[in-house]
Amino acid sequence: MLQISKRGEAMPASPIRKLVPYAEAAKKKGRTVYHLNIGQPDIETPKQMRDAIHNADFKILEYTHSAGLESYRKKLAIYYKSVGIDVNHNEIIITTGGSEAILFGFMACLDPGDEVIIPEPFYANYNGFAIAAGINVVPITSHINNGFALPPIEEFEKKITAKTKAIVICNPNNPTGYNYSENEMQELKEIILKHNLYLFADEAYREFTYESKQYSAMHLTGVENNVVLMDTISKRYSACGARIGAFVTKNKQLIDATMKFAQMRLCSPYLEQLAGEAAIDLPPDYFDITKAEYKKRRDLIVKRLNAMEDVYCPNPGGAFYAMAKLPIDDSDAFCQWLLESFEYNNQTVMLAPATGFYGTKGLGLQEVRLAYVLNTDDINKAMDCLEQALKIYPNRKV
Amino acid sequence: MLQISKRGEAMPASPIRKLVPYAEAAKKKGRTVYHLNIGQPDIETPKQMRDAIHNADFKILEYTHSAGLESYRKKLAIYYKSVGIDVNHNEIIITTGGSEAILFGFMACLDPGDEVIIPEPFYANYNGFAIAAGINVVPITSHINNGFALPPIEEFEKKITAKTKAIVICNPNNPTGYNYSENEMQELKEIILKHNLYLFADEAYREFTYESKQYSAMHLTGVENNVVLMDTISKRYSACGARIGAFVTKNKQLIDATMKFAQMRLCSPYLEQLAGEAAIDLPPDYFDITKAEYKKRRDLIVKRLNAMEDVYCPNPGGAFYAMAKLPIDDSDAFCQWLLESFEYNNQTVMLAPATGFYGTKGLGLQEVRLAYVLNTDDINKAMDCLEQALKIYPNRKV
Numbered sequence: 170m171l172q173i174s175k176r177g178e179a180m181p182a183s184p185i186r187k188l189v190p191y192a193e194a195a196k197k198k199g200r201t202v203y204h205l206n207i208g209q210p211d212i213e214t215p216k217q218m219r220d221a222i223h224n225a226d227f228k229i230l231e232y233t234h235s236a237g238l239e240s241y242r243k244k245l246a247i248y249y250k251s252v253g254i255d256v257n258h259n260e261i262i263i264t265t266g267g268s269e270a271i272l273f274g275f276m277a278c279l280d281p282g283d284e285v286i287i288p289e290p291f292y293a294n295y296n297g298f299a300i301a302a303g304i305n306v307v308p309i310t311s312h313i314n315n316g317f318a319l320p321p322i323e324e325f326e327k328k329i330t331a332k333t334k335a336i337v338i339c340n341p342n343n344p345t346g347y348n349y350s351e352n353e354m355q356e357l358k359e360i361i362l363k364h365n366l367y368l369f370a371d372e373a374y375r376e377f378t379y380e381s382k383q384y385s386a387m388h389l390t391g392v393e394n395n396v397v398l399m400d401t402i403s404k405r406y407s408a409c410g411a412r413i414g415a416f417v418t419k420n421k422q423l424i425d426a427t428m429k430f431a432q433m434r435l436c437s438p439y440l441e442q443l444a445g446e447a448a449i450d451l452p453p454d455y456f457d458i459t460k461a462e463y464k465k466r467r468d469l470i471v472k473r474l475n476a477m478e479d480v481y482c483p484n485p486g487g488a489f490y491a492m493a494k495l496p497i498d499d500s501d502a503f504c505q506w507l508l509e510s511f512e513y514n515n516q517t518v519m520l521a522p523a524t525g526f527y528g529t530k531g532l533g534l535q536e537v538r539l540a541y542v543l544n545t546d547d548i549n550k551a552m553d554c555l556e557q558a559l560k561i562y563p564n565r566k567v
Numbered sequence: 568m569l570q571i572s573k574r575g576e577a578m579p580a581s582p583i584r585k586l587v588p589y590a591e592a593a594k595k596k597g598r599t600v601y602h603l604n605i606g607q608p609d610i611e612t613p614k615q616m617r618d619a620i621h622n623a624d625f626k627i628l629e630y631t632h633s634a635g636l637e638s639y640r641k642k643l644a645i646y647y648k649s650v651g652i653d654v655n656h657n658e659i660i661i662t663t664g665g666s667e668a669i670l671f672g673f674m675a676c677l678d679p680g681d682e683v684i685i686p687e688p689f690y691a692n693y694n695g696f697a698i699a700a701g702i703n704v705v706p707i708t709s710h711i712n713n714g715f716a717l718p719p720i721e722e723f724e725k726k727i728t729a730k731t732k733a734i735v736i737c738n739p740n741n742p743t744g745y746n747y748s749e750n751e752m753q754e755l756k757e758i759i760l761k762h763n764l765y766l767f768a769d770e771a772y773r774e775f776t777y778e779s780k781q782y783s784a785m786h787l788t789g790v791e792n793n794v795v796l797m798d799t800i801s802k803r804y805s806a807c808g809a810r811i812g813a814f815v816t817k818n819k820q821l822i823d824a825t826m827k828f829a830q831m832r833l834c835s836p837y838l839e840q841l842a843g844e845a846a847i848d849l850p851p852d853y854f855d856i857t858k859a860e861y862k863k864r865r866d867l868i869v870k871r872l873n874a875m876e877d878v879y880c881p882n883p884g885g886a887f888y889a890m891a892k893l894p895i896d897d898s899d900a901f902c903q904w905l906l907e908s909f910e911y912n913n914q915t916v917m918l919a920p921a922t923g924f925y926g927t928k929g930l931g932l933q934e935v936r937l938a939y940v941l942n943t944d945d946i947n948k949a950m951d952c953l954e955q956a957l958k959i960y961p962n963r964k965v
Contacts, residue, residue: 297831433695439808
């Protein structure tokens, strides 16, 4: 018999996408499904970016430089300066989505069997990249009671072994929405310095913070060789389908090694690099408008959730996600039940069970992630559904 | 000290791109450099594909399905039927370039330490994908004397071990231009059946054959579960910067496993999928015109090369590459010398040393690859340069 590889078997199916068939079945029954399950923003991609594509003047869709268009990297350096990150274009490799930046980091810094520490709950696809790279994810649990703040640094100390090569921090966090403080980032700095680790910083949601500005890992001083920024335009400019990200580090040796992985796959898509370049010239108030919209939604969803009986939702400081604790037995079963067996005025809501975001088995059974990527009217309708559902869910558990 | 991973160190720099600094220096001196070193076609990307991009009607650049747009996959199935390949859209995963299709195949079918057999010389980036996947490439040498035909099947038998999981065949071949015959493909079928191996078929140049049609690995019967087609629109439609490819197999278990790798990186770029979809509707004579142009160039370059003293270039049946044996000591040194120390009427030529295409150290020292991606006038000028260069190269060796 022809075999699938062991890693092919171990690779997890997307926990966010596995409920899709149930959603499709609900829609076929004529039900409206409010999608709070996936981080696909409903905000328009800025017209300037769309214009860059529509007006692209080319006769041949040629390979670009493996590191990305030089003009784009130079503009990106300007953008980074505007958020207090001092890098030049040779310290940036354009990647095919933030996804590829993460995979490149795992590949270039870790060998099979090496370990990376990640506070859980975490972005589920880190598991996939880890399996592709043959490395192990060591989770450290953060908790809903304190809004998923950074776990005590002693917890990290306990998990560090000779195999530990890096810590991953997603800031602001997906799925928790937590915005790490400068103090927490400084604690991370101390531990990566002490143990000589890389700090992989996934900052896809940099601009989306509602109470205090994001403190970037690239703002830390004295750890320039340790920090790798894994970035993307997907969420920042509502351009998820562009597949344009960036691998950024001041570590020259690491840039050189990563360039070889970039050369392996030749280049990132050309047209979306043009769109990314156009984004740098957006007016200064672009993020203000987007942020105001997300903040309004966050305030609404958090208020609605906490008004429900036995529901707790800490106020997330960033990104466009909220994690809520619900009076349920099993978030996978509940989310499936919402799609399969529940309706309220012929409507229902799709949520992401939190179990898929935890590396530790058995955690997240009472938690769900809600992406507030719908307008406030739809969020209200979705919350009406959830409120009704929790009243009648047969396996209620406080 | 922070370390780069072992695989990051082992990853080879692109042998095609490593001479770039010398070419840049030559240009700075005011020299014209004819680029026969890289497979970037000079043919225009079809207007219909550019129109699909320019007229793309979207407000949000959204994620697509991880397997690619369903409409595109359905049209691709129609294209494949037109070349005698019977697949449906569920047997196709759109990938980010042919590169990603190769990486997915290595990852989903082989585990670290497993082996893949590849006739050499071969596309140099297979080395990079193998290192990324932690697998070993076992080369089997093909020879310029018989135009790089498939090595005798006994040579394959000798190299097969318990670790062997697949054979890779690039057809028509990059770098040799060899177009494998139906007989040779049938020989491969027997051996993959006998030893229960995957056959990875890289058919990027399918349409570009000049004497006889390509015989696809997907035309083989009785090995439907063994064959994986790794495809791309890069060369077919002169759209290298699109980064759109396809992973195609009738092996359901393998499609399911590969889908998990596809979900990990979310999706391929949206706009270029539209361009790929538009390509399916190109008029039936599209390839005739392109092929006629490439054939004219091939005929010219082969004639010019064989007219040079002590140069041998077998007539390549496909792709847009020719391999030539030159009276030189070391192809790397010679190609560098062409850029650094040689000029003829203030012009020179850039070639790809063949050493980078061999897995066996020490092979390819007298061979170079020429990509005939320039018009016939420029090819003539480039051949004039090469002819003069060989007359005065100080380390001539027959």
